[in-house]
Amino acid sequence: MKFLVYGSNGDPDTYFCEALARKIGKLVEEGPEVVEGGGSAEGGDEEAKSPVEVVVRGGSGEAVEVEFASFLEVEYAQKLKQLEREFGGQVLKHRQTQIVMLDGKYIGGIAELKALAKRDYSIDDEMGNTIVYNRQSREDFMACVLRSGRPHVFLEFADGSPVRPSTPPVFGKIVIELFTDLVPIACENFIKLCTGELGATELAKLHYVGCPVHRVVPGGWLQCGDIVDGSGMCSLAAIGKDGKVQDESYMCDFSAPLGGIVGYSTSSSHSIGSQFFITLGPCEWMNGEFVGIGRVVQGFNALKNIEDAPTRNQRPFPPIVVSNGGKEAM
Numbered sequence: 001m002k003f004l005v006y007g008s009n010g011d012p013d014t015y016f017c018e019a020l021a022r023k024i025g026k027l028v029e030e031g032p033e034v035v036e037g038g039g040s041a042e043g044g045d046e047e048a049k050s051p052v053e054v055v056v057r058g059g060s061g062e063a064v065e066v067e068f069a070s071f072l073e074v075e076y077a078q079k080l081k082q083l084e085r086e087f088g089g090q091v092l093k094h095r096q097t098q099i100v101m102l103d104g105k106y107i108g109g110i111a112e113l114k115a116l117a118k119r120d121y122s123i124d125d126e127m128g129n130t131i132v133y134n135r136q137s138r139e140d141f142m143a144c145v146l147r148s149g150r151p152h153v154f155l156e157f158a159d160g161s162p163v164r165p166s167t168p169p170v171f172g173k174i175v176i177e178l179f180t181d182l183v184p185i186a187c188e189n190f191i192k193l194c195t196g197e198l199g200a201t202e203l204a205k206l207h208y209v210g211c212p213v214h215r216v217v218p219g220g221w222l223q224c225g226d227i228v229d230g231s232g233m234c235s236l237a238a239i240g241k242d243g244k245v246q247d248e249s250y251m252c253d254f255s256a257p258l259g260g261i262v263g264y265s266t267s268s269s270h271s272i273g274s275q276f277f278i279t280l281g282p283c284e285w286m287n288g289e290f291v292g293i294g295r296v297v298q299g300f301n302a303l304k305n306i307e308d309a310p311t312r313n314q315r316p317f318p319p320i321v322v323s324n325g326g327k328e329a330m
Contacts, residue, residue, distance in 0.1 A: 001028060002065040006079055007098030009070035009140035010175075010298040012133035013110045014098040018068045019133075020113055021100065024121050025064030072144050073097065073298045077258050097301075141298070145328065151178050151187070152328035153194040157302060160212055160321030171309070171320055172302025174278075175328055176262055178294040183248040185239070186264065186272055186293050192238035193227070193274055194325040204228045206238040208274075208322045215314045218307050221283060223265055224322065225275040232315075235265065235273025245272040252292020255284040260296035260303065280307050 003021040007014030071079060080099065083091045087106065091099070096109030107113055117123040145152050157171040178187040192198050196207030204227045214232035215223040228234035236243040247270050254261050256279065263286065265275035272291060279286070280303060286292075296303065309316045 001025070001062055002067065002103055004101040005066060005068045005098065006076065006083075007070055008073040008076045008298070009137055009144065010073050011097040012130060012137045014070055015133040015136045017098050017100055017110055017113055018066065020117055020123070020125055021066045021068075023123060023125065024117055025066055027121055027123070028062055028064050070140050072141070073300055074258065074260060074296065077300065081257075144297075145177075148177060150180055151191065152176065152297070153178065153191055154324075154326060154328050155194065155208060155322050156324040157213070157306060157320050158323035160210075160319035160323075170323075171305040172299055173324075174296050174299030174302050176294045177297045179252065179292065182251050183291060183293055185245055186248055186291055189237050189239050189245050189272065189274075190262075190276070190293055191327065193225070195327060196325070198238050201236075203243070204234075204236050204274075206236075206274075208325045211274075211322045213306060213316050213320045216307060216309065216311055216316060217280070217314060219281045221259075221277045221279045222303070222306055223275065223277045225265070225273075227274045232275070235271070235275040237273045240272075243273060244270065246270040247272065247291050250288045250291065252287075252290075254279055254286035254290070254292060255282045256295070257282050258300065259283075260300060261292055262294040262296065263290040263292040266290065278303065 003025065005014075005018050005021050007017060076097065080091065080094060083099065087101070087104065090106040094106070094108070098109050100107040100109065100113045102116075107116060114125060117125055152175055154173055154175045156173045159169040159171075178190065180187045193206060193208050196205070196209060198206045200206055206227065208225060208227065211224055211227050212230045213222055213224045214226060214230065223232065226232050226234050228236055237245045239245065252261065252263065254263065259279040259281045261279045261283070263277055264272045265277050266272055276293075277290075278296065306316070306320055309320060311317060
């Protein structure tokens with residue numbers, strides 16, 4: 001008997017699935033404990049005069065293997081593509097941030113694993129110690145971040161309607177790994193605009209917070225970063241000469257099947273400002289045309305939420321704005 005559990009290290013549910021699979025495995029291998037005189041090993045009436053009958057399938061002595069691995073979300077998505085090739089159609093439409101297989105058969109995600117545990121093994125398991133799973137998630141994610149040696153920044157997106165509830169709808173958070181080894185100056189500009197550490201000029205606040213997503217092309221890209229007036233017509237760098245940064249390199253490949261490649265929106269050479277785009281699918285035609293500065297490593301659900309939002313003339317309506325940004329804490 002073999003469980004395969006893969007998932008994003010950005011989701012604590014990944015680690016719950018691993019723990020639940022191992023709990024099932026232990027039950028299958030060892031069986032439930034029954035205490036003579038009443039009560040199970042997990043607690044019972046000490047004065048009971050007969051053992052408690054625990055009706056659980058298990059204790060067969062069958063060896064159980066749990067193969068577990070966690071990934072950055074972008075790498076987990078690539079892993080799903082590999083599983084599609086290996087296991088075929090049964091995995092084709094899986095969209096959850098963790099996946100469970102049992103003896104080569106598709107189970108699903110956390111909900112399906114919990115249902116299997118309850119139905120077949122009488123394990124009615126809730127999340128339990130979520131603090132542990134959250135810590136595991138954070139530690140594994142940060143280990144991947146540190147291993148890359150590159151800086152990471154984040155942007156959060158929310159409803160930007162002038163009239164809205166006190167708590168606006170949230171579209172999600174994305175974490176971006178920056179290619180500082182390829183385009184250090186362009187990346188420095190982006191970092192400064194994410195953190196807002198340079199304050200403001202007479203033209204604009206040098207910060208992405210409050211900046212609207214001004215264009216969404218489903219399957220193509222989203223555009224954001226006009227810190228001047230949000231119209232999509234302006235672009236102002238936080239560093240460089242006259243609010244512009246020169247093009248350093250066109251080495252970035254925009255053909256990633258899942259999208260998530262970040263680049264600067266420009267209309268001519270050496271005119272990098274604040275406007276950026278994030279691909280929502282493969283965009284090979286951008287290769288050699290635009291300066292790429294990074295890739296989304298977590299937060300593809302946020303990109304999907306923005307892509308699916310209603311638009312007018314390709315502009316989200318109601319508006320979507322950057323609600324927070326900065327360096328991802330190490």
